[in-house]
Amino acid sequence: MSRSVFFVSYLAVVMVLVMFAPDAAAFPKYSQDRDATNCRLCHGDFRADNYLSNSDRKDWGNLHNLHRNVILGESDPDVSRCDTCHFGIDPNTGRTPRFPVFMSQSNGGLGDGISCLGCHGRAEDAGNDGISGGLAAGLRQHHTNAGVNQCMVCHSDAVPANYTPVGENVQPPYYFTPDDVFLFKPTDACSSFGEENYAGIWAGLDNDGDGVYDVLDADCTAPFGKISVCHVPPDNPGNLKTITVNAASLVTHVGHGDEPGECEDPFDSADTVLGGRMYDKFWSEAGSEPVADHPLWATRPDLTSNPRTGPDTWRCKECHGWDYKGVNGAYASGSHRTGFPGIFGTALTFQEIVELLADPTGHDYRSQGLTYFDLWDLTKFVVVGQVDTATILAGDQFTGDAGVGQGWYEGGVGGEDQGCAVCHGADGMTPPLGHPEFDEFPQVLARGNPWEFQHKVRYGHPGTEMPGIAVSGGTSEQANDIGAYSQQDLP
Numbered sequence: 001m002s003r004s005v006f007f008v009s010y011l012a013v014v015m016v017l018v019m020f021a022p023d024a025a026a027f028p029k030y031s032q033d034r035d036a037t038n039c040r041l042c043h044g045d046f047r048a049d050n051y052l053s054n055s056d057r058k059d060w061g062n063l064h065n066l067h068r069n070v071i072l073g074e075s076d077p078d079v080s081r082c083d084t085c086h087f088g089i090d091p092n093t094g095r096t097p098r099f100p101v102f103m104s105q106s107n108g109g110l111g112d113g114i115s116c117l118g119c120h121g122r123a124e125d126a127g128n129d130g131i132s133g134g135l136a137a138g139l140r141q142h143h144t145n146a147g148v149n150q151c152m153v154c155h156s157d158a159v160p161a162n163y164t165p166v167g168e169n170v171q172p173p174y175y176f177t178p179d180d181v182f183l184f185k186p187t188d189a190c191s192s193f194g195e196e197n198y199a200g201i202w203a204g205l206d207n208d209g210d211g212v213y214d215v216l217d218a219d220c221t222a223p224f225g226k227i228s229v230c231h232v233p234p235d236n237p238g239n240l241k242t243i244t245v246n247a248a249s250l251v252t253h254v255g256h257g258d259e260p261g262e263c264e265d266p267f268d269s270a271d272t273v274l275g276g277r278m279y280d281k282f283w284s285e286a287g288s289e290p291v292a293d294h295p296l297w298a299t300r301p302d303l304t305s306n307p308r309t310g311p312d313t314w315r316c317k318e319c320h321g322w323d324y325k326g327v328n329g330a331y332a333s334g335s336h337r338t339g340f341p342g343i344f345g346t347a348l349t350f351q352e353i354v355e356l357l358a359d360p361t362g363h364d365y366r367s368q369g370l371t372y373f374d375l376w377d378l379t380k381f382v383v384v385g386q387v388d389t390a391t392i393l394a395g396d397q398f399t400g401d402a403g404v405g406q407g408w409y410e411g412g413v414g415g416e417d418q419g420c421a422v423c424h425g426a427d428g429m430t431p432p433l434g435h436p437e438f439d440e441f442p443q444v445l446a447r448g449n450p451w452e453f454q455h456k457v458r459y460g461h462p463g464t465e466m467p468g469i470a471v472s473g474g475t476s477e478q479a480n481d482i483g484a485y486s487q488q489d490l491p
């Protein structure tokens, strides 16, 4: 795109924002001013180490270096990979300024100077959005389908009902092949042999945003050739084994609970944070929403206090409590009482817990689409993610330091954590962008249900962009301080 077209579209952005979203930040940059705005609000500093992926919650290292060195590799020093994303020439220095970084404008490098859109957009989706060129419809719908409502606030093509992006198998503009300059660039959106996968779990990008990745997406045909999968023996889910299978049978293997790629130690590679979120409401993170009652529901010792039916009866917290103490904790009485025991201090081993959760005559979670890998995440939460709520609460009052908690609330607990205020406002009363109906404000939940509050603060709110502090290494002591601040000092 020529410079003059860029200026025209830049003017259009300014006008659109003035007309429709006077107080919203302009979006086509990664951040407004190297601050927690635009993409950086949720994906953090692009150049920080230990990026925790928003999609698989694994540590991807440094996103900037990953893109520069691993995804882009470059054999010809005259062609700068920096130009794939960076834009313009500073007349004083004659060099490319490194800030700001635009979503859809760059000097070139790999391809035509369309920056992130070269890999995170598709030309075939153009012309279907109210305020942008529309190339990133799939990226936006991926956000929407994952419960991130932000993009819909401004982009009409972020709403699945308005527009269906072209299929997973349609290649982004930069995926042409072969390439002898950018040696490692992605070449296949179906990523049959990992062509789009560089970090984290085996998946590449969900290019059309329907939530299904790569060759598992019905738009892609299974490839020929051999591929490694990690096989989970159904009768002994801890004893994983890497096997080589026909790539065409991958979908079938995954259907049986296997995972593409080589095996890792299941407990080491399990994810406590994802487990904590699934403990709250698993189908917002993995598997599917149950229809009938949980099979154990009919056996609850108290059949009358808790009249819930259907999906709610499958939430771990519904039987075992937000304090993990079941009938011996906050659910000893009230409309959530079931009489079931807690899980705090369980003496079961990892292997026993995975088997208990899979048991078709008991907890039966495989039946709702959870894989053994999901069950390992839940198990890791059970083993290392619980806290004894008696150590942070006196009755229903947090015992932490409200002044210290204000610091965490407003500035974050460290690492990637940006603090609560960026989404909930300094006074807690601002609904997160894209969630206008929200009224379960931090202070409301902290005062009304501190046991639930501590869990949400640590692990976030499933199915939404709220990360929780545990993902950044936050502790239960910090949750306690945030609780004290929210109970005592927020209006």
Ligand code: HEC
Pocket (backbone or CB within 6 Å): 027, 030, 038, 039, 040, 041, 042, 043, 054, 055, 056, 103, 116, 120, 139, 142, 143, 146, 148, 150, 204, 205, 206, 207, 464, 465
């Ligand atoms: C309000 C929070 C939020 C904002 C703002 C945000 N993202 Fe995301 N993003 C997420 C979450 C959460 C996920 C993971 C969704 C999932 O897969 O569960 C994600 C996933 C992604 C992915 C992975 C997609 C895939 O196929 O796996 C990319 C790429 C991405 N975001 C880029 C961006 C860019 C570029 C921007 C700015 C234009 C942006 N995000 C703004 C929260 C956000």
Ligand code: HEC
Pocket (backbone or CB within 6 Å): 029, 030, 031, 032, 034, 035, 040, 045, 046, 047, 064, 067, 068, 072, 081, 082, 083, 084, 085, 086, 098, 099, 100, 101
């Ligand atoms: C995949 C796209 C991409 C590539 C390729 C890339 N960058 Fe960046 N770069 C970014 C993003 C995104 C930011 C963060 C902008 C922000 O925070 O708003 C950034 C920020 C920077 C900054 C900090 C700018 C500032 O003033 O805050 C420097 C310096 C930088 N890049 C240098 C480079 C160099 C040198 C190269 C080539 C070796 C390169 N980048 C390649 C995307 C890229």
Ligand code: HEC
Pocket (backbone or CB within 6 Å): 030, 039, 043, 052, 053, 054, 055, 056, 063, 067, 071, 072, 084, 085, 101, 102, 103, 110, 115, 116, 117, 118, 119, 120, 174, 185, 186, 196, 197, 198, 199, 200, 203, 204, 205
């Ligand atoms: C050359 C192709 C390419 C370009 C250009 C590119 N990306 Fe990416 N990006 C990828 C791929 C591929 C992945 C996924 C890697 C994986 O799954 O292992 C990714 C992942 C990401 C993620 C991580 C999402 C998550 O799951 O947590 C973010 C954020 C992101 N890109 C932002 C950007 C931004 C912002 C730009 C432009 C400044 C950009 N990318 C340019 C190919 C690219």
Ligand code: HEC
Pocket (backbone or CB within 6 Å): 009, 010, 012, 013, 016, 017, 021, 024, 025, 026, 027, 028, 103, 104, 117, 121, 131, 132, 133, 134, 135, 136, 137, 139, 140, 143, 148, 150, 151, 152, 153, 154, 155
């Ligand atoms: C405050 C309004 C606003 C919000 C919220 C917003 N955008 Fe945008 N976005 C814009 C505007 C305005 C443009 C620029 C239109 C242009 O110049 O093409 C744009 C352009 C883009 C582009 C480049 C153009 C293209 O063809 O797609 C990408 C990528 C993008 N947005 C991604 C996202 C994602 C992902 C989200 C949600 C996480 C999001 N945006 C949320 C206002 C917004």
Ligand code: HEC
Pocket (backbone or CB within 6 Å): 278, 279, 294, 296, 297, 313, 314, 315, 316, 317, 318, 319, 320, 340, 341, 342, 343, 345, 346, 347, 348, 353, 356, 357, 362, 363, 365, 378, 379, 382
């Ligand atoms: C419908 C109620 C119900 C739900 C929902 C439920 N459980 Fe249980 N859970 C029980 C009952 C009853 C027991 C004790 C009897 C048994 O072992 O089956 C138990 C026992 C356990 C134990 C063993 C405790 C011990 O030390 O013996 C663990 C661990 C456990 N559950 C974890 C979970 C997890 C994780 C979830 C969510 C994925 C979950 N439970 C969902 C009812 C439930």
Ligand code: HEC
Pocket (backbone or CB within 6 Å): 041, 042, 409, 418, 419, 420, 421, 422, 423, 424, 432, 435, 437, 438, 440, 441, 442, 443, 445, 446, 453, 456, 457, 461, 464, 465, 466, 467, 468, 469, 482
């Ligand atoms: C990246 C944005 C973001 C950050 C940071 C964030 N939240 Fe949230 N929070 C949300 C969203 C989105 C929701 C769900 C909105 C909805 O249900 O519509 C939510 C929900 C909540 C809820 C209600 C949960 C329920 O049961 O409905 C509470 C309480 C809460 N957040 C407190 C906090 C606290 C305390 C922090 C800081 C430790 C925090 N949030 C950080 C975005 C965020």
Ligand SMILES: [Ca+2]
Pocket (backbone or CB within 6 Å): 197, 198, 199, 200, 201, 202, 203, 204
């Ligand atoms: Ca990956």
Ligand SMILES: [Ca+2]
Pocket (backbone or CB within 6 Å): 168, 206, 207, 208, 209, 210, 211, 212, 213, 214, 217
């Ligand atoms: Ca898809």
Ligand SMILES: [Ca+2]
Pocket (backbone or CB within 6 Å): 168, 188, 189, 190, 191, 196, 204, 205, 206, 207, 213, 214
């Ligand atoms: Ca893909």
